[in-house]
Amino acid sequence: MTLHDIPLTTMDGRPTTLGEHAGRVLLVVNVASRCGLTPQYAGLERLQEEYGERGLTVVGVPCNQFGGQEPGTNEEIAQFCSATYGVSFPMMDKVDVNGEDRHPLFDELTQVRDGDGKAGDVGWNFEKWVVDGDGAPVARFRSRTEPTDPQVVGAIEAALAGIGVTR
Template structure:
């Protein structure tokens, strides 16, 4: 199954898939509102603003599995993200990223290796996966890797649709 075909639900309850964003680079992030890493929303939003016109979409996937740091309702999450961090990128409904209730998207994403060659379970909030415009996983960044770090930005720039057209 393609990542594009896996059913998701938006934070406002609308059924969707990543296929709505086909042809764009995607940065998927498991997020939480009450985590020490929550300020990463600022960098994620800046990436969305800087690269959206060039073909990047950041997508937040709230998860309450790590220290119960995302306990709110969909409405509370939406309000927090928009009022505290000005989040404009798409947010999905809460998902489980590990364990028996693991969302099918994360069944696929946990197969992706990080820079050290390690795949497997999500370790904490704010792990990031870069998906290329054709829907293929390109990179995985662990929680403490800042959204605007050199390695994340370089990986994004390498897979932006505009960058792909220049190399073809």
């Protein structure tokens, strides 16, 4: 089983899996609309625009577990993301990323070690995981690392090279 096999629901209520994006590199991010890090949406959209045609799909997964910073309905979240940041990448249903009700996707993602060698619970909104075209997570970046940070971009480009995409 890979991340591609885990059932998800899109923000508009459609059942899906990340397998819908098989063969593409994913940047999975737990997002929130009322967080001090919310401006990272701009960088996420920039990555989607710059690398989308080369095989990257950013996937936003809202979560309200950190300071109640994603209190809205899916419709309100979608409206905010579209109107404020022009988000064009897929957004999933709001889920728990930690604790007893943690979504199975995050059961897997929290096992991935970050650059300091630490795995475990999601620390805050806007943690990021690069997932290769086969559905295997290959990198994890903590919340304060900007989406356009050279380390994130480098991990995306390495994963794109792994699916045979070069500049």
